[in-house]
Each structure stands twice: as structure tokens, then as C-alpha cells.
Amino acid sequence: xxxxxxxxxxxxxxxxxxxxxxxxxxxxxxxxxxxxxxxxxxxxxxxxxxxxxxxxxxxxxxxxxxxxxxxxxxxxxxxxxxxxxxxxxxxxxxxxxxxxxxxxxxxxxxxxxxxxxxxxxxxxxxxxxxxxxxxxxxxxxxxxxxxxxxxxxxxxxxxxxxxxxxxxxxxxxxxxxxxxxxxxxxxxxxxxxxxxxxxxxxxxxxxxxxxxxxxxxxxxxxxxxxxxxxxxxxxxxxxxxxxxxxxxxxxxxxxxxxxxxxxxxxxxxxxxxxxxxxxxxxxxxxxxxxxxxxxxxxxxxxxxxxxxxxxxxxxxxxxxxxxxxxxxxxxxxxxxxxxxxxxxxxxxxxxxxxxxxxxxxxxxxxxxxxxxxxxx
Amino acid sequence: xxxxxxxxxxxxxxxxxxxxxxxxxxxxxxxxxxxxxxxxxxxxxxxxxxxxxxxxxxxxxxxxxxxxxxxxxxxxxxxxxxxxxxxxxxxxxxxxxxxxxxxxxxxxxxxxxxxxxxxxxxxxxxxxxxxxxxxxxxxxxxxxxxxxxxxxxxxxxxxxxxxxxxxxxxxxxxxxxxxxxxxxxxxxxxxxxxxxxxxxxxxxxxxxxxxxxxxxxxxxxxxxxxxxxxxxxxxxxxxxxxxxxxxxxxxxxxxxxxxxxxxxxxxxxxxxxxxxxxxxxxxxxxxxxxxxxxxxxxxxxxxxxxxxxxxxxxxxxxxxxxxxxxxxxxxxxxxxxxxxxxxxxxxxxxxxxxxxxxxxxxxxxxxxxxxxxxxx
Numbered sequence: 001x002x003x004x005x006x007x008x009x010x011x012x013x014x015x016x017x018x019x020x021x022x023x024x025x026x027x028x029x030x031x032x033x034x035x036x037x038x039x040x041x042x043x044x045x046x047x048x049x050x051x052x053x054x055x056x057x058x059x060x061x062x063x064x065x066x067x068x069x070x071x072x073x074x075x076x077x078x079x080x081x082x083x084x085x086x087x088x089x090x091x092x093x094x095x096x097x098x099x100x101x102x103x104x105x106x107x108x109x110x111x112x113x114x115x116x117x118x119x120x121x122x123x124x125x126x127x128x129x130x131x132x133x134x135x136x137x138x139x140x141x142x143x144x145x146x147x148x149x150x151x152x153x154x155x156x157x158x159x160x161x162x163x164x165x166x167x168x169x170x171x172x173x174x175x176x177x178x179x180x181x182x183x184x185x186x187x188x189x190x191x192x193x194x195x196x197x198x199x200x201x202x203x204x205x206x207x208x209x210x211x212x213x214x215x216x217x218x219x220x221x222x223x224x225x226x227x228x229x230x231x232x233x234x235x236x237x238x239x240x241x242x243x244x245x246x247x248x249x250x251x252x253x254x255x256x257x258x259x260x261x262x263x264x265x266x267x268x269x270x271x272x273x274x275x276x277x278x279x280x281x282x283x284x285x286x287x288x289x290x291x292x293x294x295x296x297x298x299x300x301x302x303x304x305x306x307x308x309x310x311x312x313x314x315x316x317x318x319x320x321x322x323x324x325x326x327x328x329x330x331x332x333x334x335x336x337x338x339x340x341x342x343x344x345x346x347x348x349x350x351x352x353x354x355x356x357x358x359x360x361x362x363x364x365x366x367x368x369x370x371x372x373x374x375x376x
Numbered sequence: 377x378x379x380x381x382x383x384x385x386x387x388x389x390x391x392x393x394x395x396x397x398x399x400x401x402x403x404x405x406x407x408x409x410x411x412x413x414x415x416x417x418x419x420x421x422x423x424x425x426x427x428x429x430x431x432x433x434x435x436x437x438x439x440x441x442x443x444x445x446x447x448x449x450x451x452x453x454x455x456x457x458x459x460x461x462x463x464x465x466x467x468x469x470x471x472x473x474x475x476x477x478x479x480x481x482x483x484x485x486x487x488x489x490x491x492x493x494x495x496x497x498x499x500x501x502x503x504x505x506x507x508x509x510x511x512x513x514x515x516x517x518x519x520x521x522x523x524x525x526x527x528x529x530x531x532x533x534x535x536x537x538x539x540x541x542x543x544x545x546x547x548x549x550x551x552x553x554x555x556x557x558x559x560x561x562x563x564x565x566x567x568x569x570x571x572x573x574x575x576x577x578x579x580x581x582x583x584x585x586x587x588x589x590x591x592x593x594x595x596x597x598x599x600x601x602x603x604x605x606x607x608x609x610x611x612x613x614x615x616x617x618x619x620x621x622x623x624x625x626x627x628x629x630x631x632x633x634x635x636x637x638x639x640x641x642x643x644x645x646x647x648x649x650x651x652x653x654x655x656x657x658x659x660x661x662x663x664x665x666x667x668x669x670x671x672x673x674x675x676x677x678x679x680x681x682x683x684x685x686x687x688x689x690x691x692x693x694x695x696x697x698x699x700x701x702x703x704x705x706x707x708x709x710x711x712x713x714x715x716x717x718x719x720x721x722x723x724x725x726x727x728x729x730x731x732x733x734x735x736x737x738x739x740x741x742x743x744x745x746x747x748x749x750x751x752x
Contacts, residue, residue: 003423003426003427003641003644004641005400005404005637005638005641006404006407006420006423006634006637006638007407008407008408008409008410008416008417008420008634009410009414009416010408011408011410011411011414013409013410013411015411017627018409018411018412018627018630020408020409021408021409024381026406026407026408026409026631027406028381028382029405029406029631030402030403030405030406031382031383031384031402032384032386032387032396032397032402033384033389033394033396033397033402033573033579033580034384034385034387034389034709035387035389035391035394035709036394036580038385038387038703038709039703040384040385041384044382044384047379047382050379051379067444067445067448067581068443068444068445068448068606069443069444069626069627069628069629070626070627071605071606071625071626071627072443072444072448072606072626075604075605075606099605102605103605106601106602106603106604106605107603195627197409197627203409203629203630203631203632204409204412204627204628204629204630204631205443205581205627205628205629205630205631205632206629225482226482227482227483227603227604228451228482228603228604229447229451229475229478229479229482230444230447230448230451248714249447250445250446250447250448251393251394251445251446251447251571251573251580251581252445252580252581253445253579253580253581253582253629253632254394254579254580254581255402255405255579255580255581255631255632255635256579256581256629256631256632258382258384259631261381261382262381262382265379265380265381268379327414327415333410333411333414338624
């Protein structure tokens with residue numbers, strides 16, 4: 001059968017990402033490609049860096065975009081900060097903490113796992129106990145907003161404890177950046193990475209990342225080369241570095257960066273605090289609407305991520321059937337549970353451009369309609 | 377200063393890539409993002425796979441797209457095929473062969489380098505000698521079309537020699553795919569990767585790749601885990617795999633894949649052999665036009681890549697000044713020399729959508745105008 005142009009169906013994206021993308025950002029993606037060493041493109045890269053410093057709330061010079069999805073941002077953080085034989089304290093309260101553990105192992109590190117139940121924040125006391133038991137550790141990793149469960153950990157407190165024990169922190173902010181308070185400098189977070197396709201509502205495929213001076217010094221003091229050539233920040237920063245002449249490393253995903261640039265300009269126009277507030281308000285609207293139809297949240301109130309709502313699937317309700325009907329009849333995508341959460345929770349995203357009252361009401365109303373089938 | 381929307385300047389891209397992108401492909405990029413686990417998106421991924429099998433001239437089931445640029449395609453090939461301690465014969469006749477060597481080293485392999493002068497093809501006899509001297513080697517790497525010098529190596533012959541010595545080949549086809557004959561199955565190439573932004577004229581940021589059954593068996597017989605989580609083909613293929621239920625690995629660069637899909641549909645419409653022929657004809661047109669203004673090619677005629685023309689910079693001509701004037705006055709980008717070739721050659725790309733008679737004449741005419749300055 002002949003393959004012809006692909007025209008995506010209309011959707012409303014309220015899963016764990018990608019989120020709906022503004023027409024402004026989509027239009028930016030379609031602007032003509034220029035060379036990645038063109039002076040005008042380099043100027044744009046410098047602006048992306050400045051805008052990311054704003055979004056991350058940091059003055060870190062080593063702030064750039066990994067030319068690959070959030071998981072590659074995670075791998076960039078870990079392969080640069082961890083050497084073979086290093087003890088690394090890895091906090092795990094969901095899929096993404098587990099992925100950090102796997103990556104630490106693949107670069108020869110020795111992970112010491114601090115676990116919290118899925119759906120709960122990491123307990124600072126447990127981290128402290130692990131640090132006391134492993135004084136040789138120099139790196140702690142944790143997920144700020146665990147996308148697989150909807151639980152938000154206290155990044156500031158975890159980082160402070162790590163620092164008291166002479167450790168640097170690697171923070172997964174894939175779902176938090178742009179959606180809830182994240183203050184890299186004020187909270188003294190050493191390495192923080194994110195993804196483009198969550199609360200920034202930029203096209204998927206890019207991973208913003210930032211390293212502070214302590215992290216840069218840690219990398220400069222490595223005894224072994226970084227195992228990945230593509231993700232070695234020593235090389236990548238010669239490409240993103242703006243001060244001197246730009247050194248060719250790889251070809252940046254130019255049109256994707258157009259999209260990210262536009263999304264960051266929109267974030268700046270709105271104001272970061274206003275964006276956080278909007279995500280919070282729409283979360284509260286969704287909470288009211290879902291509770292009115294008898295749905296319950298999976299995560300205790302104080303530990304919820306406003307932009308990613310994990311909701312318990314009621315007894316007797318067929319998970320897959322509900323999501324299929326939402327997609328087919330309402331063109332609405334919500335997220336399934338991942339791993340051990342499959343069939344137990346739905347994940348309803350109110351991220352970036354998609355975090356608005358219209359989506360809240362539409363989602364609650366569509367869910368109510370579909371769920372009636374199971375209650376009649 | 378306030379940062380506003382970025383509007384790229386008008387350019388004609390005749391460097392080593394990215395190449396000019398068709399308006400059809402740019403428009404495809406701006407279609408609304410849908411979920412990466414959406415049944416319609418999975419259908420599109422399956423089509424991309426089929427179209428890539430056509431472009432690569434292969435029936436390999438393990439044909440997919442790495443969600444990152446060509447260099448990550450290179451790293452995917454190497455980290456999956458090479459284990460610590462393995463002897464790897466690495467053919468080096470330019471920057472990208474050297475990059476393969478660096479990657480082999482970073483994953484603990486022992487590279488044995490087969491060198492050819494920059495601007496020349498790899499000599500089959502030298503590869504044979506290295507294989508005889510290193511009977512323990514099981515993998516050979518080479519670059520089909522060396523983008524840094526414009527030299528085309530004989531992939532079929534090199535692969536045949538490697539196979540005689542019980543080795544598998546990893547082939548860099550970043551610049552060759554879609555631009556000159558490349559027949560993965562007929563030539564028995566085991567692992568072949570490419571980039572989206574050269575002769576496919578798709579947006580930069582994606583690396584098509586294919587593994588044959590021998591390569592898959594080689595990976596399945598590994599004694600150690602692949603050092604990269606993000607690039608581990610065992611994991612990635614569960615995402616691109618199609619037969620069973622798709623397993624979440626990372627979030628694909630959705631809009632970039634829309635663009636690649638459209639570019640591949642266009643390649644299919646034109647016909648692969650017709651595309652090769654078009655690249656060849658425009659190369660010959662450029663050759664005639666450049667020789668008429670006294671410019672000489674860097675690579676011997678029999679070893680030239682038709683889509684990437686390496687031209688010697690005449691004595692007394694200021695490289696940077698010429699390229700700057702072409703960019704500013706003519707909006708025309710041509711490529712500088714990389715590494716030891718800097719200041720010695722220009723690299724003029726006639727790739728994909730940009731390989732047309734209009735660009736040939738425009739480039740020759742603009743170069744003639746600018747070069748007159750230095751001759752008067």
C-alpha cells in the first residue's frame with residue numbers, strides 16, 4: 001500500500017507529556033532551516049541559553065540544551081558526574097528514579113538506593129541515614145516531580161542534606177520546570193535537567209540542562225574520560241559556549257530549537273511566577289471537578305505535583321477501555337499508569353499551554369460521561 | 377534587552393548540511409503534536425520504518441530512527457557493537473573516521489587504525505593487511521562518504537574484505553543516504569547509520585539506523601551490558617518494535633518525525649534511483665561551472681561524493697572573507713574545511729532538495745563574483 005503524507009488526528013493532550021503545543025510554537029518550527037554555525041543561529045542559541053537561565057532561575061554559565069529527549073538529559077547528568085566505582089545515593093520513588101539507578105549502574109557507579117513508596121515524596125530522614133551510612137558518596141540523585149506517580153519531593157531540603165554530607169545533587173526536573181516552583185540557585189541545586197515537552201510546551205526531543213560551578217569543578221576533576229562522546233559536556237559546551245569561537249560538535253536540531261525558543265519567549269511574556277500560579281489554580285479546579293464525580297487522588301495532598309494529577313482508577317472500571325473511549329470519542333489523551341502503577345492510576349496532565357480552565361472542564365466532563373457506563 | 381520571537385534570515389544552504397528543506401517538510405513539522413503512544417503515531421512510526429527500509433535498500437527488521445543527531449547514530453552503532461577489550465579496525469580518512477575511533481576508545485575498545493590521506497578513499501589492501509595482522513578483530517568501521525573531505529570509499533568492497541576475515545562492518549552513511557548508491561542488503565552492510573539533514577532534506581536531529589541479523593546476533597551475544605541506557609538498541613527496539621505492545625522508552629521527537637516522514641514520502645515519490653541520478657547530474661553541472669572559473673576539486677575524480685564537493689581554495693584568497701561575503705551579500709552558505717582542512721578547502725553541498733540546477737548556477741555565479749575581488 002502506498003504511504004502518503006501523514007496528517008495527525010486532532011487531539012487534546014492531557015497525559016504526562018507531550019503537552020499541547022501553542023500554534024505560535026508550531027509555526028516557529030516551520031520556519032526555514034538555517035545552518036547551525038550561522039551567526040544568526042548562534043545568536044538564537046545565546047538567547048535560548050538566557051531564557052533557560054530565567055526558567056531555571058539560575059545564573060549558571062553552563063546552561064544549555066542537550067540535542068535529544070529528557071532521558072538523554074538524565075544520561076548527560078549521570079555520565080558526566082559519575083565515574084566507575086563511585087558510590088551514588090539514588091532516591092527512587094517511581095520509574096524515573098529507577099531509570100537513574102540503571103544509568104548509574106551502566107556507567108560503573110555503585111548505587112545506594114533510598115526508597116519511598118510509589119506516590120510518596122522522598123523522606124529527607126531516609127536520605128540523611130543513607131548519607132551517614134555511606135560517607136564515601138559524593139553524588140545524590142533524586143526526581144523533583146516524579147512523572148510516573150505524581151509525587152513532588154522537597155528539592156531544597158534534599159539538596160541541603162546532601163550538601164551537609166559533602167555531596168552534589170543531580171535533580172530530575174523534567175516535569176517541574178515551568179510548572180511549579182524550581183529555583184536552581186536559591187535552592188543550591190548542582191545539576192538539573194528537564195524536557196521540552198512538558199510544562200514548556202515545546203516540541204519533544206530536547207533536554208534543557210544546567211550545571212553550577214561546583215558541578216563543573218567535579219567534572220573537571222574526573223580521573224576517567226566521560227564514557228559518552230555525544231553527551232560529554234566538555235565537548236558540548238565548546239559548541240554552546242558563546243565566548244570563544246564555536247567548535248563544531250554535532251548538528252543541532254535547528255527547527256526544534258526554533259520551537260523551544262518561541263516557547264521560552266512565551267514563558268517570559270507570561271512571567272514564571274504567573275505560570276506557576278496558573279498551573280496551581282488549574283490543578284485546584286481539576287481537583288474540585290474530579291472529586292465531584294467521585295474520583296480520588298493517589299498522592300497525599302501536600303505531596304502533589306499540580307501539573308500532573310495521579311488519580312486512582314475506581315474499582316470495576318476498565319482502564320484501557322476508558323482511555324480508548326476518551327481518545328476515540330473525545331479526542332482526549334490521558335496517561336496510563338507506568339510499571340506497577342498500570343491499571344491502578346490515570347495520570348492527567350495540565351501542563352504548559354494545556355493548563356487552562358477549558359481543558360479542566362472538558363476532561364472532567366468527558367471522564368464523567370465515560371465512567372457512567374461502568375456505574376449504570 | 378528583551379528577547380522576542382526568532383525569525384531566521386533567508387539562506388540558501390549549500391554547505392555540508394543541514395541542506396535546504398522543502399516547504400512540504402517544513403509544513404509537516406508544524407502539524408499538531410500528538411502523543412507518542414497514540415495508535416496513529418505508532419502507525420506513522422511503522423511507515424517511517426518501511427520508508428527507511430526503502431531508502432537503505434534493506435529488509436532489515438531492525439531499522440529505526442535514533443531520537444538524536446547523526447553523531448548519536450554513530451554512538452548507537454559503536455556502543456552496541458563493541459565491548460570493552462574488543463579489537464576494532466577503524467578506517468580513518470577524515471574527521472568522522474576519527475570520531476569513530478574516539479567512540480571506540482570511550483567504550484573500552486582497542487582501535488586499530490587504517491589510515492588514508494584526507495581527501496582519498498580507504499584502500500582495500502590496507503584494510504586487508506590490518507585484518508591479517510589482527511585476526512582477533514570482529515568489527516570494522518568506515519565512513520562511506522567522508523563529509524569532512526568529500527571522499528567516497530567503496531563500501532561494498534570494504535565490507536566483502538571484512539566478511540572474509542569474519543568481521544562485521546559499521547558504516548557511516550550520514551552523507552550518502554539518498555544522495556548516491558547505497559545498497560545495504562546487496563552490499564551486505566551489517567550496521568549502517570545516517571542523518572536526517574543531508575540528502576533526505578529533513579530537519580536535523582534524527583539518525584536513521586539499520587542492523588542486519590548478523591549484527592543483531594552479535595549484540596545478543598554480548599557479555600557486558602551496553603554502556604548507554606539511552607542508546608541501547610535492546611531497549612529502543614521495544615519502542616520501535618511494532619509487533620508486540622510498544623514499551624515506553626523515551627518520548628520520540630514527534631514533530632521532527634513528521635518532517636522525516638514527509639521527506640521520505642517525497643524520496644519515494646521521486647524514486648531512489650532518480651534521486652541518485654539527480655545528485656550525480658547536478659554534481660557534473662557544478663564541476664563544469666567551477667572549472668570554468670578556475671576552481672579545482674580536492675578529491676580525485678573517481679573518489680568524489682557527488683553531493684559534497686570539496687574544492688581547493690585558490691592561493692591568495694581569504695577563506696573566511698569569501699564565506700562571509702557569500703553569506704551576507706548572497707545569503708549563500710557554503711562549508712568551511714574542518715580540522716586540518718580549515719583554510720584549504722570549501723565544501724559545497726548539493727544535497728536533497730538543494731540539489732538542483734538553479735543552486736548550481738547561483739553558487740558558481742556568486743563565487744565568481746566574490747573571487748574577482750581577489751584577482752583584480
